[in-house]
Amino acid sequence: MPPRIHSQIIPNSLLSCRSSASQTSTHSSLPSPSCAPLSKLSCSRHSTPSAPHLPQQSSRSFSSTPTTQTRLRETMFQWLTTEGSELKSHIPGTTNYITDGRNRKKFGPEGLPGDSKPFPLNPHFKSERILSEELRNDIYQRVVVKKQSVRAVSTDTGVDMRRVAAVCRLVELENQWREQGKPLALPYARAVHEMVPTTKLQRDARLQRERPHEQINDLPAHRLTDAQIFYPVSESRQFTRVDAGRVFSAAPARLRGDDQGDQPWEVVRDLNLGERRIEAVGKGDGEQRVLQPADVRIPHPHLITLESERAANPDSLRDVWRAHEKRLKEGNEAEEKRKQRKQEARDRQVFRIQPKSSRFEFRIKDVVVSKETTGTDGRNAKAPGRRYGVPRSDRKKGQVKIPTHVLV
Amino acid sequence: MRNRATTTLKYPKIRQSWSKWNLYNLQRLRERAVKRQTFFQQKWSAKSLTRAYHGEQVRESQWERMFNRRVRSVIPMNPRRMAADDGSATAAGRGAGLDATEGERNIVQETPYTSMTYAPLERRLDVAIFRALFASSTRQARQFVVHGAVTVNGKKMRFPGYLLNPGDMFQVDPERVMFATGAPKNKYDRREARLEKKLAAKAEAEAAEKAGEEAAEEAKENEATPESETKESEPLDTRKTLQQMIAQAKNIMADNKTVMAGKRKQELRGFQKAVRRVMSRSSITDTQAGNLEAQFSEILTLLNAKQASRREAQNKKSESETTEGPEATETKATEAEATKDAEAPESAEASKPAEPAEGAAAAANEDKPTDALTEAFRQATLNPEKEVDVSELSWTEIDVLKRALVQLRDNPVDTSKPYATPWRPRDYMNAFAFIPRYLEVNQNICAAVYVRHPVARPGFSEVPTPYGEETSTGAYHWYLRRR
Numbered sequence: 001m002p003p004r005i006h007s008q009i010i011p012n013s014l015l016s017c018r019s020s021a022s023q024t025s026t027h028s029s030l031p032s033p034s035c036a037p038l039s040k041l042s043c044s045r046h047s048t049p050s051a052p053h054l055p056q057q058s059s060r061s062f063s064s065t066p067t068t069q070t071r072l073r074e075t076m077f078q079w080l081t082t083e084g085s086e087l088k089s090h091i092p093g094t095t096n097y098i099t100d101g102r103n104r105k106k107f108g109p110e111g112l113p114g115d116s117k118p119f120p121l122n123p124h125f126k127s128e129r130i131l132s133e134e135l136r137n138d139i140y141q142r143v144v145v146k147k148q149s150v151r152a153v154s155t156d157t158g159v160d161m162r163r164v165a166a167v168c169r170l171v172e173l174e175n176q177w178r179e180q181g182k183p184l185a186l187p188y189a190r191a192v193h194e195m196v197p198t199t200k201l202q203r204d205a206r207l208q209r210e211r212p213h214e215q216i217n218d219l220p221a222h223r224l225t226d227a228q229i230f231y232p233v234s235e236s237r238q239f240t241r242v243d244a245g246r247v248f249s250a251a252p253a254r255l256r257g258d259d260q261g262d263q264p265w266e267v268v269r270d271l272n273l274g275e276r277r278i279e280a281v282g283k284g285d286g287e288q289r290v291l292q293p294a295d296v297r298i299p300h301p302h303l304i305t306l307e308s309e310r311a312a313n314p315d316s317l318r319d320v321w322r323a324h325e326k327r328l329k330e331g332n333e334a335e336e337k338r339k340q341r342k343q344e345a346r347d348r349q350v351f352r353i354q355p356k357s358s359r360f361e362f363r364i365k366d367v368v369v370s371k372e373t374t375g376t377d378g379r380n381a382k383a384p385g386r387r388y389g390v391p392r393s394d395r396k397k398g399q400v401k402i403p404t405h406v407l408v
Numbered sequence: 409m410r411n412r413a414t415t416t417l418k419y420p421k422i423r424q425s426w427s428k429w430n431l432y433n434l435q436r437l438r439e440r441a442v443k444r445q446t447f448f449q450q451k452w453s454a455k456s457l458t459r460a461y462h463g464e465q466v467r468e469s470q471w472e473r474m475f476n477r478r479v480r481s482v483i484p485m486n487p488r489r490m491a492a493d494d495g496s497a498t499a500a501g502r503g504a505g506l507d508a509t510e511g512e513r514n515i516v517q518e519t520p521y522t523s524m525t526y527a528p529l530e531r532r533l534d535v536a537i538f539r540a541l542f543a544s545s546t547r548q549a550r551q552f553v554v555h556g557a558v559t560v561n562g563k564k565m566r567f568p569g570y571l572l573n574p575g576d577m578f579q580v581d582p583e584r585v586m587f588a589t590g591a592p593k594n595k596y597d598r599r600e601a602r603l604e605k606k607l608a609a610k611a612e613a614e615a616a617e618k619a620g621e622e623a624a625e626e627a628k629e630n631e632a633t634p635e636s637e638t639k640e641s642e643p644l645d646t647r648k649t650l651q652q653m654i655a656q657a658k659n660i661m662a663d664n665k666t667v668m669a670g671k672r673k674q675e676l677r678g679f680q681k682a683v684r685r686v687m688s689r690s691s692i693t694d695t696q697a698g699n700l701e702a703q704f705s706e707i708l709t710l711l712n713a714k715q716a717s718r719r720e721a722q723n724k725k726s727e728s729e730t731t732e733g734p735e736a737t738e739t740k741a742t743e744a745e746a747t748k749d750a751e752a753p754e755s756a757e758a759s760k761p762a763e764p765a766e767g768a769a770a771a772a773n774e775d776k777p778t779d780a781l782t783e784a785f786r787q788a789t790l791n792p793e794k795e796v797d798v799s800e801l802s803w804t805e806i807d808v809l810k811r812a813l814v815q816l817r818d819n820p821v822d823t824s825k826p827y828a829t830p831w832r833p834r835d836y837m838n839a840f841a842f843i844p845r846y847l848e849v850n851q852n853i854c855a856a857v858y859v860r861h862p863v864a865r866p867g868f869s870e871v872p873t874p875y876g877e878e879t880s881t882g883a884y885h886w887y888l889r890r891r
Contacts, residue, residue, distance in 0.1 A: 087839045119874040124876075171850070187830070243495075308492075406565065
C-alpha cells in the first residue's frame with residue numbers, strides 16, 4: 001500500500017479513517033470490497049498514535065460510537081474533583097494558590113504562612129499584600145482632610161509616595177460615586193480583599209512604621225552603574241558613595257574639602273530651591289550630569305539624617321523627632337517652590353488668548369529654530385507647520401495612531 | 409481577531425486566563441528537560457512557552473519592537489545602614505569591604521533580571537486590566553476595551569494596545585467586572601430570568617392592546633365623516649402613539665408593583681442565603697467595618713420604606729392561596745415557611761435548587777444560631793417598621809445581624825443581571841488572584857492607577873510569569889537576537 005492512503009478521508013463511505021478499531025458492529029453488515037481493506041489499514045495506522053488517549057474501559061461497552069472523552073480529559077476532571085476541588089472557592093483571610101494546596105499537603109492544614117506564590121515553578125514571583133480598605137481611608141484622611149504632607153504620610157504608613165497619591169485619587173473618586181449614588185462593586189471588593197493578602201491598619205503609630213506596607217526607599221538602578229569599572233584607589237583614601245558616582249560618570253576626582261559635611265536632605269533642599277546645581281561633565285551632545293550618590297537619589301533622604309541623629313542622641317529622642325519634623329517642613333516648602341518655579345517657566349513659554357465670544361482658549365508657543373528642532377533646512381520631523389516635500393505624519397508608513405498619553 | 413489562544417491538554421500552554429483548564433495545565437507544569445536540546449532549541453522552546461502566556465494577542469513583530477534589553481530594577485536602601493556608613497566601609501580593604509564574619513555578612517539575593525523580559529507588555533491596557541483582576545482573561549479585558557467599557561483618565565479608550573503611563577487611571581464598568589469575575593448563572597437562574605422577562609412582556613402587550621382599543625373607540629366617536637378619516641390619518645397616528653405612550657407609562661408603573669412583589673420574595677431568599685454564609689464564615693474581613701453603623705440605620709429605614717409594597721405582595725399571596733387548589737397552597741405554605749424561618753436551609757434549598765454544592769457546604773459548617781438571633785432576623789426582615797428588639801442578643805450576635813443586613817443590601821438577588829445573584833466569585837478565581845505592586849486598585853469603583861513601571865528587586869521580579877528564571881533567560885536570549 002502507498003503510504004499516503006491513510007491520510008485520505010474517503011468520501012461517500014461509512015468508514016472514514018477517523019473511526020476507531022472497535023467500530024465494527026454496524027459496518028460489518030455493509031461490506032464493500034473496495035473499502036474494507038483500506039479502512040482496515042487506515043484504522044490501524046490511526047489507532048496507534050491515538051490509542052493512549054482513548055478511555056481504557058468504556059462505560060458503554062456495547063456502544064459503537066467513539067467517546068469524546070480522552071484520557072487527558074478524564075485525568076483533568078479527576079484532578080478537578082479531587083485535589084482541584086480545594087481551589088474551587090476561596091478561604092477568607094488566606095490565599096489559596098496551587099502552592100498553598102501543596103504546602104497544606106506537606107506541612108499540615110495550616111500550610112506555610114507567608115509563602116504566597118501563585119506560580120509553582122516561579123519562586124521569584126510572590127503575591128504581595130494590598131492596602132486594606134481601612135488603611136486606604138486612613139491615608140486619604142491624613143492627606144486630604146488633615147492636610148499632612150505626602151512625604152510624612154508615606155514614612156508613617158510605609159507606603160510609597162506615588163501610591164499615596166494614587167490612593168487619594170481613587171478614594172476621592174469613590175466618595176464622588178457614593179455621593180452620586182452610582183452602583184459600586186461592593187461584593188466583588190469584599191471577595192478580592194478576602195482572597196489577596198492585605199496590610200491592616202495598625203492602631204499604634206509605631207507599629208505601623210515598623211511594619212511597612214512596602215519598601216519606601218527604593219533606589220532605581222541608574223544606567224551609568226551598569227558598567228563594571230576597575231578603579232584603583234589607595235587604601236588610605238576615604239572612598240565614599242559620592243566618589244563612586246563621580247567615577248561612574250567619568251568626572252574628575254573631587255578635591256579634598258569639596259561638599260564635605262552636607263547632609264543629603266540639605267543637598268536635595270538646595271537643589272529644589274535652585275541654590276545648588278548638579279555639576280555637568282562632557283561637551284555638546286555628550287554632556288551629562290554627574291551621578292549623585294544614593295543618599296540624594298532615594299525618595300526619603302531625610303531619613304538618613306534622622307537615623308544618624310537617633311544613633312548619636314539615644315537619650316533625647318523627642319528633640320530628634322522635633323528636629324526631623326522641622327526638616328521635613330523645610331524640605332516640603334522647597335519642593336513647593338520648585339513646582340511653582342516650573343509652572344511659572346511653563347506659563348512664560350505659552351501665550352494665552354481667550355476671546356470673549358469664544359469658548360476656546362488659544363495657546364500660542366514660540367517656535368524654537370535650531371539645528372535640533374527644525375534642522376538645517378527647516379524640514380525636520382519636529383519642525384512646525386506644513387513643509388514642502390514632507391508628508392504629514394499620519395500619512396507616513398508605520399505610524400502608530402494609538403494615543404501615547406491621555407491628559408487628566 | 410481570531411482567538412488562537414486555545415487551552416489544550418495535549419500540548420499544554422499557560423495562558424493569561426482563570427479557566428479551570430488553565431489551572432490544570434498550570435499545576436501539572438514541570439521544569440523543561442533541556443539537557444538533550446541544543447542551545448537554539450532551548451531558546452526556541454523557552455520563547456514559545458513564554459510567549460503563549462505573555463501577549464499572545466500581540467503580533468510577534470509588534471512585540472519585537474517593544475522588547476528592550478534594559479531591565480528596570482531597584483535596590484532597596486536601608487537608611488540606618490546608610491547613616492552608619494558613607495560607603496567607605498564597603499570600599500575598604502581590596503574594594504569589597506573588610507572581611508566580615510559569617511553573621512555580619514549581608515547576604516544579597518540575586519536580582520532575577522531575565523524574569524522581566526516581558527515587562528513592556530505589562531504596560532498594555534488590556535494586560536493591566538487583567539492584572540487588576542477586572543477581567544478573567546486578557547482576551548476578555550481586550551473585549552471590554554474594544555466594546556468601550558474602559559476609560560483612561562476619564563476618557564473612553566478603545567485601543568487595547570494603549571501603553572499606560574505612570575499615573576494613568578483606568579476604570580472598567582463595574583457591571584462588566586462583576587460579570588467577568590462572578591459565577592455564571594445556572595440553568596435555573598436563567599429560567600427564572602426568562603420567566604420574569606416573559607411576564608413583563610406579556611403585561612406590556614396587554615396594556616398596549618387595551619390602550620389601542622380605547623384609542624380606536626375614541627377615534628370612532630370623534631370622527632364623523634370618512635373624508636376626515638382619510639385626511640386626518642397622519643395626526644391620528646400621532647395621537648395614537650401618544651396614547652400608547654401614556655398607557656405604556658402606566659403599564660410600567662403597574663408592572664413595577666408586580667416586580668416589586670416578586671423581587672421581595674427573592675430578596676428574602678437571598679437574605680437567608682447571605683445569613684447562612686455569614687454564619688458559616690468564621691471571620692469576615694473588615695472591608696466595611698468603618699461605616700457599618702451608618703449602613704445599618706440606612707438599611708432599616710430602607711426596609712421601612714419598602715414595607716408598603718411588601719404588604720401588597722403578602723395580600724396578593726394570600727389571595728392566590730385561597731383561589732388555587734390544595735396542592736398549590738401546600739407548596740406555597742412550605743415556601744412561606746422557608747422564607748420565614750432563617751434556620752431552615754434544607755427546605756430553602758429545596759425551594760430553590762440553585763448553588764446546591766455551596767448551600768450544602770454552608771449547611772455543613774454552619775454554627776447553629778441562637779433562637780434570639782433568628783427572631784431578630786425575622787423581625788428585621790418581616791417586620792421592619794418596628795425597632796428590632798436587640799435586648800436579648802449578645803454583642804457578637806448583633807454584629808452578625810448587622811453584617812447580614814449589610815450583605816443583603818449590597819448583594820441583592822436580581823435576575824436581570826447577567827451573572828448569578830447574589831454575586832459570588834467564579835470558581836477557581838482565588839488560584840489566580842494577586843495584584844502586582846505597580847498597580848493600585850480600588851475594587852469598589854473598579855478603578856486602578858498604574859503607579860509605576862514594573863521593576864525587579866533582589867530575589868523578586870514584579871512581572872507575573874508562570875515560568876522560572878531558566879525559561880525566562882532562554883526567552884530573553886532569544887529576543888537579544890544573537891541566535
